[in-house]
Amino acid sequence: MNKIEFLELLLSLYIDHNQVIEAEENGDSNYILVDIRNAPKHVKKDKIKGSIEIPVKDMANQLASLDKTKTYVVYDWTAGTTLGKQATLLLLKNGFEAYELSCAIEGWKGMNLPIETL
Template sequence: MQTNKINLLETYLSLYISPMQVLNATKKGDSDYVVLDIRNAPSQIKQDQIAGAIAMPAKDLPAHLDALDKAKTYVVYDWNGGTILGKQALLILLKAGFKAFELAGALEGWKGMKLPVEAV
């Protein structure tokens, strides 16, 4: 039983990537990471986003998979870690054969760490 719990937790944690890992990789300029803002809210609701992120609402993601580069690693985020959109977007990407992670802490955690954001 203990081994099953450990395996489940390791699998769960492997779905996430830390904000600092993403920030450090994207600072280099030749990063394989592409950050996707998958929030479904209209633009007038979204006042800011992670600097350099591409807006790709989760509801539109399946229709835009052909435009994504399978050589890249996608990092998806939603408003906060308690929502399911990030997990749904991650599942869509993984099922389609992409390398992908959900951003640990989501936008709320990123902003809480005072990491770079930009106006939408």
């Protein structure tokens, strides 16, 4: 695999916030945002509005409760952590459509997109 193919593959695992927001605004969103941060609520303090919380440490035990017709978009504090990649890999290995949110929650908040207090 050359560098270009590698980068194309890597980027295919991410989804941009604009794509998620546009689908929601059009009323045809199949995306479920998932906060996979392992921190307790008092540490996290907030989350992306409408997202569900499944810490990555608990995700394997929660797979049966997820809908395979949905597309899961996982996010962590920043896109540079390995937790988002672990969650995406787990979902993909178990037959789910999944992406990591390219901007993570810090980028989402930095763009003043909707969040909610925990």
